[in-house]
Amino acid sequence: MPTSASTYHFGTRDRVRRVGSRMASTSRRAAAPVLFFLLLLLVASEMGTTRPVAEARRCVSQSHKFVGSCMRKSNCQHVCQTEGFPWGECRFHGGLLRRCFCNKLC
Structure with missing residues (x-):
């Protein structure tokens, strides 16, 4: 079994x-x-x-018409568009001062 x-x-x-x-x-x-x-x-x-x-090169130029310190990107962008640039941005320039710089593709 x-x-x-x-x-x-x-x-x-x-x-x-x-x-x-x-x-x-x-x-x-x-x-x-x-x-x-x-x-x-x-x-x-x-x-x-x-x-x-x-990649496209980007040309940057400080705005000639923007007066004062750059606090808002929208204000800088509007001034840059009147100068013939498609967009602008606020950047530090020379220490603590923020300036408006205009940009375009070269």
């Missing part, structure tokens, strides 16, 4: 091992395309970053 029980137990283990090995091979088959896709994505993202990017 003990021999048949041990044989039955061995047979169950054998079946479990076979099913487990099938599951392992199935998961390996499913993982291969996923890993390939991730590798392809990595290579594609690296290729995209190697291209040189041309």
